[in-house]
Amino acid sequence: MMEANTSKMMQLDGSVYVHISESPTSPVRHAVRMLTRDLQAVLGHESQVCEEAANADIIIRYALAEDSCAEQEESFVIRFDKENGRDRLIVAARDELGLVYGILYVSETYLGIQPFWFWADQAIGQKEIIAIPCENYDSPARKVRFRGWFVNDEVCLIGWKQPYPPSREVWLPVFEALLRCGGNMVIPGTDLPKNGIHFELASEMGLWITHHHAEPLGAEMFLRAYTGRAASYKDEPELFERLWEKAIEKQKHQRVLWVLSFRGQGDKPFWENDPTFDTPEKRGAMISKVIRRQYDMIAEKVENPVYCAALYGEISELYKGGYIDLPDDVIKVWADNGYGKMVSRRHGNLNLRMPALPGADDQGKHGVYYHVTFHDLQASNHLTMFQGSAAFICDELGQAFESGATEYLLVNSGNIRPHVYQLDLVRELWNQGWINPELHLQQFVSSYYGSGQEEIAELYRTYAEASISYGSHSDDLAGEEFYHHPARRIIGHWLQGKCGEPDTGLIWAAGDVPFAEQIRWFGQRCGQGQEAWSSWLERCEDVMNQAAAEYQQRIVDQLKFHGVLHQSGAEGFMWLCRSYEAYSSGQYPQAFVYASQSMWCYQRGLEAMRDSEHGKWERFYSADWLTNIASTVNNVDTLRRFLRMHGDSPDFFLWYKEYLMPETEKYIYLENTHRNPLSDDELAWRLRDYFRTMEQ
Template sequence: MSQQSNEALRLKGRVRIGVPGTYPSPVAHAIRMLARDLEAVLGAEPELVAEEEAAELRIRLAAEEDRCPERPEAFGFRSHMAGGRPRMDIVGRDELGLVYGILEFSRLHLGIQPFWFWADQSIAERPEIVIPPQDYDAPAPKVRYRGWFVNDEVCLIGWKEPYPPSREVWEPVFEALLRCGGNMVIPGTDLPRDGIHYKLAAEMGLWVTHHHAEPLGAEMFLRAYPGRTASYQEAPELFEALWQEAIEEQKDMKVLWVLSFRGQGDKPFWIDDPAFDTSEKRGAMISRVIRKQYDMIASAVRNPVYCAALYGEIAELYKGGYVDLPEDVIKVWADNGYGRMVSRRHGNQNFRVPALPAADDGGKHGLYYHVTFHDLQASNHLTMFPGPASFLKREIESAFEAGADEYLLLNCGNIRPHVYTLDVLRELWNAGTIDVNGHLGQFVRDYYSSHHDELAALYQSYAEAALPYGPHEDDLAGDEYYHHPARKIIGHWLQGKGDEPHPRLAWAVGDVPFEEQVKGFEARLEQGMGRWKAWLERCSEVLAQLGPDERRRAADQLMFHGALHLSGCEGFYWLCRSYREYRRERCPQAFVFASESMWAYQKGLDVLRDAEHGKWDRFYRADWLTNIESTVQNVDTLRRFLRMHGDSPDFFLWYKEYLMPVTEKYIYLENTHRNPLSDDELAGRLKEYFQQEGML
C-alpha cells in the first residue's frame, strides 16, 4: 500500500518505469518516446519493468482512489512513497489520457518541447532530474476535437524517396501533434490508399477525419469510375457503393465522419451538373446526399461522430437556409485562407461574408483554419503566417465566443515552416485563450538559451514587415504573392497580350490596363523591399550574437522566412521595372532588369538549399506549389526573349554598341569576334555601363 509522498523524486542514470502487462499501441508509442527522451536527458536507456515491481515512474490507468477527472483523455500525476522511496504515477482515464500524461511529463520535467524535432531543439544532458512531490490533474482542453490537416504537403512528399511517404516521415508529424494535445488528423491530401498514413495515425491513437472534397474518406468517383459522368442524380448507386466501402474500411477506427457533397476536383458539383441552376435545387441535393451518408454510417457504426464542412458554396447555401443538416452533426466553419473568419476569395470575387454561426444557430460548431494556404495568389506556403499572433488570438477567441469550439482543424502544411504559429494555436485549443506576449516569451525560452528579448522582438516585427497588398488587415503577402502573379505577367507579356488587362490579376491590382496592373505591383513591392531589408538587418544583428547551433536554428526558423520574402519582393520588383523599360522600347535596359529579377529569385532557391542540412537534406526539393525554380526559369526565358530584341541574330550588337572600346568599335574585323557573352556576363557589364552613364 503506497502513501502520499512528501519527498522529492530524483531521477538519474537508468530509470525504472513500471508498465502494465499489456497496453494498447498508442501507449506503446508514447512509452517509446518517453524512453528516448529519458535517454537523451539522463544518458541512459530506462528499464521497463512490470507495474507491481519497484520503479521510480509508473504508468497506469486511473483507479477510483486517484480521483482523476471523469472525462475522455483526462490525465494526472500522483506522488507516492513506495517501499520507503518516492515514486510518481502517470495516470490516465483512457489510452489517450495516458499518452498525453506521458508526453506532458516529458515536457514539464525533461524539457522536451512539442516541436523538438521540427525546430531542432538542443537537448542537453543532465546528471539528475528533481521533481517536487505534487499531485496534478490536467485541465480539460477548450476544444473537444483538435488536430491538423496535413495539406499541400509537397515537402513531406519530396523529402524522402518512398512514395507515398513512409513511417519515417509520418511518425514525427503525429508525435508533434500528440505533444500539442491534438487528437485528430487528416494525414495528407489525396495520397495513394495503400500508404501507411491512415493506419499509423490510428495506431498512434489519433482520430482520423477527411477532406471536405472526399466525404467519408471515400475514393473519388472519377478515379473509381473513369469516363463516367460524376452525377449523383444519374448514378446514386455508384456513389453509395464507394461510401459503403469507406464505411467498412473505417468502422472499427476512431473516425470523425465528414459528410459533404462537392464536385470532383474540389469544386461545386453543379459545374459538372448544370441542371442544378438554383440555390433551392443545389441545397436540396446537398441535404439529400448528407442525410443518405448519415444514415449509412448510423447503420454500421456505434456512436458515430459526424461533421459537415461549411466550406465555400455550402456555407453560403447553409446561411441562406437551403441546406438542412441533422441536429447532431458538428458544423465546421472555415476562414478565408488568410486567417479571417469570412468567405474565401474566388478568383477576383471577394465577398467576405462572415463565416461563423449565428446566435440562434443551435447544435455544435467547429472551425477549419489555415496557418498556411495554397491559392496561386498571395498565400503563405513556404513562409510563416504573415499576420501577428494578436490577430490569431482575436479570430479564434471570437469564434469560440460564437460557439465554434467543439472542433478545430488546422491546415498545418509541411510543419517545419509553421512551428511558431502552430504553437500559438496549440495554446488556444488547449486553454481557450492566450497571452500573446507571455506565450512568445516562453516559446523563445523553450527553444533558445539566450537573447530571448531580441528573438521575441524579431517574431513580433516579422508581422510588421509583412507587405500589405489590399485594404483588409489580413491582406498580407505570403510567398506565393511574389511568384504566381509574376509568372502570369511573364506569360501575358510574352504571348503579346500587353494591350489588354490580365483578368486573373484584377484581385490584386484592379481591372485596369495591363501596364497599370504591372505598375500597381511595382509600387507595392518597392515598399516591401524596404521593410524586409530592414527586418533582415535586425535579424542578422541578433543571429551574430548567438552560438553556432542556435544561430543555425534561428536561421532556419526566422531568417529563412524574411530572406524568401526579400528575394521574392526584389525579383518581382525588377520584373516590373523590366516591363516598364520594354514599353519604352529600351530592350537592353529591360534585359538588365530581367537579369536582376532572375538573380534575386535565384537567391530564394539558395535559401531553400541552405536550409537543407543534416536530417533536412532535400526537404524543399519538391517546392512545386510556390515553385521558386519555375519562376527563375520563367524569368530566364523572358531575358532570352528580350535579348532577341536588338541583339539578335549574332548576339554581339549590344556588346559592340555599349561595351566595345571606342578604339576597336570601328576597325575590328568581323571574323575575329565570334564568341558572344553569356546572358549573365552581358547583363552584369551592361548594368555597370548604364549606371556609369546614368541610363538606368
Template sequence: MVIPGTDLPKEGIHASLAHEMGLWVSHHHAEPLGAEMFLRAYPGKQASYLTNPDLFEKLWRDAIEKQKDEKILWVLAFRGQGDAPFWTQDPQFDTNEKRGEMISKVIQRQYDMIHSQVENPICTIALYGEIAELYKEGHIYLPDDVIKMWADNGYGKMVSRRQGIENARVPSLPEPNEQGKNGIYYHVTFHDLQASSHLTMLAVHPETVESELKKIANANAMDYLLVNAGNIRPHLYYLDMLRIFWQEGEVRYREVLSCFVKRMFGSKHEEISDLYVRYFQNMIQYDQYEDTKAGEEFYHHPARMIIGHWLQSFGNETSESLTWATGDIPFPDQVDYFYNKSRSMLSNWQEWLEKYKEVETHLHEEDQVRLKDHLFFHANLHYTGSLGLKSLCESYKHFEQNHYPEAFVKATHSLWHYQESLQTLRDAEHDKWRHFYRADWLTNVENTLYNVDTLRRFIRMHGDNPDFFLWYKEYIMPETEKYIYLENTHREPLSDDKLTELLQEKFKLSYEG
C-alpha cells in the same frame, strides 16, 4: 488526429500508417468519407450524383467498409471533382436553392450509410467556401449531431474565402442561437494561386489572429479544432498559439511569443521577440482589409501570370488572372500595381535584416542556426521575393519603351533575386532536414525561375539575335575595336549572366540586395 494526405493513390501507405500509429483519422472535404475521387474510379463517366447516384454510393460504401473498425472522424461533404463546387461540372444546378437541396440530400444519405455500419460515429462537415454561404442563407439542412466546422478564409479571418475575384466575406461563425455542435477549421498555411502563405508564416499580424480566436470562443465554436498546418517546421509559432487556445480557451499572442522564444533560444529573448513582431509589421498590404497581407505566393504566382500574359502578346488587354488584386484595369496598370506593392516594404526589410544580423552575432552557434531556420528563412523569402517581383515589373516597363537591353538586365536581376529565394530553401535543408523543401510545388520557386529565365531569353531576341554579339559590340566593345576586330576572335556570345554584368554598368542599373 490527422488527415493523412489528400488525393493520394490507392496503394499509398499514409492512412494505414496513421492507424498503426494510433491516430484518429479524418478526411479532406474534397474526399467525403475518405472515398476515392469519382472520376478516378470511373473515368469517362459524368460526375453527377443526379445521373450516377449508384456509382457515387458504391465509392462511399467501399470507404465505410474499409474504415468502419478504425478511429475515424467521418467527414460528410459534397463538392465537385478537384475541390471545386459541384455545379461547375453540373450546370443544371443554377440557383442556390437547387444547390443547397442537393447538398442536403447527399449529406443525409452519407449520414444514413455510416450509421447503418458504425455504432455512434462522429460526423463532421466543413462549412467552407460556397458551403458556408449556402448554409448561412438557409439552403442547407444537416442532421442535429453533425459537428459543423466553420472555416477561416485562409488568411486567418473568420469569413468566407475569396473564390477568384469573388470575395463576399460572409461571416463564418455560428449565430448566437445556432443549434448543435460547432468547431473550426483554421488555416496556419494556405494555397490559393494568389497571395497565400505556404512556405512562410501566416502573414496576418498575430494580434489579428488573437482577436479572431476570441470571437471563436465567444461564439462557442469549441467542440472541434481542425488545423490546416500543411507542414509543421515552418509554422511553429502559430501552431503554438492554436495549441494554447485549444487547451485554455483563450490566448494572448505576446505571452505565447515570449514563451515560444524562451523555449527555442538560449539568450537575447527580448531582441528575438522584437524581431518576430517587426517581421509581421513588414507584410505587404494588398487590399483594404486587415487580413489581406501578402504571403510569399504573392511574389511568385502573379509574377508567372505577368510573364505569361506578356509573352503571349495580349498587349494592354487586362489579365483576368490578376484582377483579384488590381481590379479590371489595363495590363500596364496591373504591372504598375505589383511594382508599387513589391517595393512598398523594401526599406523595412532592409532595416529588419540589419537588426537581425546584429542580434545574430550575440547568439551561440546552435541558436544562430535555429534563428536562421525559423525566422530569417521567412524574412528572406519575403525580401528576395519582393525584389524579384519589383525587378520583373521594371523589366516590363523598359520593354514597353523598346529599351530591350535594359529590360534584359532587369529580367536577369529578377532571376538573381529569385535564385536567392531558392537558395534560402536549400540553406534550410541541412542535417536531418536534407531535401525538406524538395516538393515545393505550390509556391514553386523553381517554376518562377524557369519563367523568368524564359523571359530574359525572349527579351534578348529583340536586338541581340541572331548572333548574340550585337549588344556587346554596340554597348560594351571599345570604339577603337569596333572597326578593326577580326570576327574569328571576337564573336563568342556572352552568357546571359555575363552580358548582364557588363550591360548593367553601361546603363547604371545596379543590382539591389
C-alpha cells in the same frame, strides 16, 4: 505497502524503469517509446520497461478511485508515492489518450522536451540527475473537444524522403508533435495513395481520423474509381454510394470523425460540371440530399458515430442563405478565408467576405477549420510563416469560441517545419481557450533559445509588420506566393502578346485596369515590400551574429529563411515590373538587365532553400511544387532570352558592340576574331554596370 511521498523532490538518474500496470494499447506503447527515448537523450542511459511495479520509478496505469482523476475523456493526473522507500511517479488516466497525454506531460514538464523539439531542432542538454517536485497535478479540461491538424499542401513531406507515399519515418514525427500539442485528430495528407501508411499509423498512435471535405467519408474520388464516367450523383447515385459503402466498411472499427460533404471532383463546386444546378435552391437541395444519405449509411454500420460537415467555400454561402439542411447532431465546421479571417474565401476575383461563424440562433455543435498556411495561386503562405500577427490569430479564434465553435478545431498545418510558431500558438488556444500572445511568444522563444531571447522575440513581433499589405482588410497581407504566381501570370500574358488587355487573373489584387497599370501596381507594392523586408533582414542578421553559435543555424532556419524568401521575392517581382516598363518604352537592353536582376533575386530564394536543407533536413524543400520558386526562375530566364532577341539577335553581339566595346575597337575589329557572344549573365552584369555609370 504504499505510502504517500512526503519528499519535496524526487530524483531520476541513470537507467529509469517504467512499469505499465496493464497490457498497453498501441497508443500507450508509442507514448512509452517516446518517453524512454527522451529519458535516454537527457540522462544518457537506456531506460527500460519493467514487469514489477516495485522496481519502477515511473508507473503508468488507468485511474483508481483514490487518484481523484476527473471524469471527462482524456483526463490524467500525476501522483507521487513511495514503495519500500523508493520514490515513484504515477501517471494515471481515464482512457488511453489520457495516458498518452500524461506520459508526454512528464516528458515536457520534467525532461524539458518541447512539443516541436524535432521540427524546431531543440538542443537537448544532458543531465546527471532530473529533480522532480513531488507536487500532484490534475490535467485541466481543454477548451476544444476535437483538436487536430489537416496535413494539407504537404508536398515537402512528400519530397523529403525517397519512398512515395511517405513512410513511417516521415509521419512519426508529425503525429508525435500533434500528440505533444494535445491534438487528438488528423487528416493525414491530401489525396495520397490509399496503400500509404498515413491512416494506419495515425490510428495506431491513438488519433481520430477525419477527412478532406473533397473526399467525404474518406472515400476514393469518383473519377479515380470510374474513369470516363460522368461524376454526377443525379445520374450515378449507386456508383457514389458504392464508394461510400466501401469507405465505411474499411473504417467502421476505428475512431473516425465522419465528414459529410458533396463537392465536385478536384475540390470545386459540383455544378461547374453540371449546369442544370443553376440556382441556390437546386444546389442546396442536392447537397442536403447527399449529406442525409451519407449520414444514414454511416448510422447503419457504426455505433455512436461522430459526424461533421465542412461549411467551406460555396457550402458556407448556401448554408448561410438557408438552402442547406443538416441533421441536428452534425458538427458544423466553419472555415476562415485562408488568411486567418473568419469570412468566406476569395474565389478568383470574387471576394464576398461573408461572415463564417454561427449566428446566435444557430443551434447544435460548431467547429472551425483554420489556416496557418494556405495555397491559392494568389497571395498565400506555403513555405513561409503566416504573415498575420499572433494577436490577430488570437482574436479570430477567440471570436469563434465565443460564438460557440468549441467542438472542433482543425488547423491546416502544411509541412509543419515552417509553421511551428503559429502551430504552437494554436496549441495553447485549443487547450486553454484564451492566451496572452505576448506571454506565449516569450515562453515559445525561451523554450528553444537559451540566450538573446528578447531580440529573437522582437523578430517574431515585427515579422507581420514587414508583410506587404495588398488590400484594405487587416488580413490582406502577402505570403510568399504573392511574388510567384502573379509574376508567372504576368510573364505568360506578356509573352503571349496580350499586353493590350488586362490579365483577368490579376484583378483580385490590381483591379480591372490596363495591363500596364496592373504591373505598375505590383511594382509599387513590391518596391515598398522589399525595403521593409530588407530592414527586417538587417535586424535578423544582427541578432544572428550576436547569438551563441549553437543558436545561429536555428535563427537562420526559423526566421532568416522566411525573410529571405520574402525579400528576394519582392525585389525579384519589382525588377520584373521595371523590365516591362522599359520594354514598353523600347528600352530593350535595359529591360533585359532588369529581367536578369529579377532572376538573380529569385535565385537567392532557391539558395536559401538549399542552405536550409542540412542534416536531417536534406532534400526537405526538393518538392517545392506549389510556390515553385524554381519555376519562377525559369520563367524569368525565358523572358530575358526573349528580350535579348529585341536588338541583340541574330548574332548576340550587337549590344556588346554598342555599349561595352571600347570605342577604339568598334570600327577596326575583325569579325572573325570577335564572334563568341557573352552569356546572358555576363552580358547582363556588364550592361548593368554600364547603365549605372551612365546614370551617374
